[in-house]
Amino acid sequence: MTTEDSRYEAVRSRDARFDGVFFFGVSSTGIYCRPSCPAITPKRANVSFYATAAAAQGAGFRACRRCRPDAVPGSADWNARADVVGRAVRLIGDGIVDREGVAGLATRLGYSARQVQRQLNAELGAGPIALARAQRGHTARVLLQTTSMQAAEIAFAAGFASVRQFNETIREIYAATPTELRAARPGRTSRTPGPRGDHGTATGVPLRLAYRGPYDSRQVFDHLAARTVAGVEEVTGARGSRTYRRTLRLPHGSGVAEVAERPGRGGWLDCRLHLGDLRDLTTATQRVRRLFDLDADPYAVAERLGADPLLAGSVALHPGLRAPGTADPEEYALRAVIGDAAVSCAVAAAYGTPLDAPSGGLTRLFPRAADLAEAALTEVGTSVRPVLRGVAVALASGALRVDPGADRDEAERMLLALPGVALRTASAIRMRALGDPDVLLPPATPPSPHWRPWRTYATHHLWAAPPDDPH
Structure with a gap:
């Protein structure tokens, strides 16, 4: 989708492969949509294209009520890219701007706030505040349409600084008041309790x-x-x-x-x-x-890996195969070092934080790096114990970062510099904790250069091969 004409062809064919990759605004209606929107295709002269929903909103377009463009998957580019823009998008998605402001985002990236603003505007058509605002609007819509919370509670839960800012943003993005948006909830017959009951x-x-x-x-x-x-x-x-x-x-x-x-x-x-x-x-x-x-973009992955004779069978057998990441990068880094699931269970039982109220079989949070840095770790074997402690100390001190905005190359170098951390462990952390789609775990089948930038998915296809497959 490198030209506007090719993007318009995707819109004409209502190609869902590009939902979230770009958005289009229609000047005659003042709305913006995802490429697969079922509405009548607008005239080419009335269409403009945007890299993000925030950019479309900044240009004055409101979200389409038929295709709900704010609910599409994110672009796979932000997972693949390791530059400052990709790292910034991942951090903004994690809520850093709402919690720490643009200054906090810039500090985590190692750039000035002005540099971050300039690079995001140049590539995405929107700066960090606009991107965070679009995300807050989506969160607010979800809460309006799925809970019975009061509007003021939703405003602050979604990250808005005031009820007035919340009301103005909802009107600008959705061309509706919060009350109207709640009444238009799709197919909802009941709503869940607010924060005091949940x-x-x-x-x-x-x-x-x-x-x-x-x-x-x-x-x-x-x-x-x-x-x-x-x-x-x-x-x-x-x-x-x-x-x-x-x-x-x-x-x-x-x-x-x-x-x-x-x-x-x-x-x-x-x-x-x-x-x-x-x-x-x-x-x-x-x-x-x-x-x-x-x-993820399974179409791009299948196109690249399916052309390789070694992987073609698995690609055909497992359409849409994914590379699971992690909900807690620090937790995964510690578990990767431990290596053994049974030992991880023992460590969690000994040092994890109990939940206020158990939920089914869930009783605790996995211990933080700071919890393990000074712990006895008697549950861990003597060979792994100093390695785990070293990684825990590095994470707790901030010397090692594995958050969504971390520099992947720097994190891997830091891991390998710690005593006892094996290349496979560092690669596993890079694959899952850092979400890198281009990691091949060693030892492995000699990789083809054509697997890049999807070697993580190639690894999963190799794992998915049937037992009698010689590869």
């Missing part, structure tokens, strides 16, 4: 987490089920109708996420979030999206 025991906030293309949910749930840490994660139900549940450590408190397998039903995964503080809704949503790799 501390992990009530019905939570229901979400539909969109993805593009096919989605191999069985592979993802198999991968997660084989690696659960008791008390922190669980998978319930029979294969084909499973639910993955896990605890979340969030900026304002804790939470529990539930995601249903839903095989054979395209477009989204059903998710329910139980949050101690609804200000964490945006952050929790983005972390679940990263865990389930929902912003």
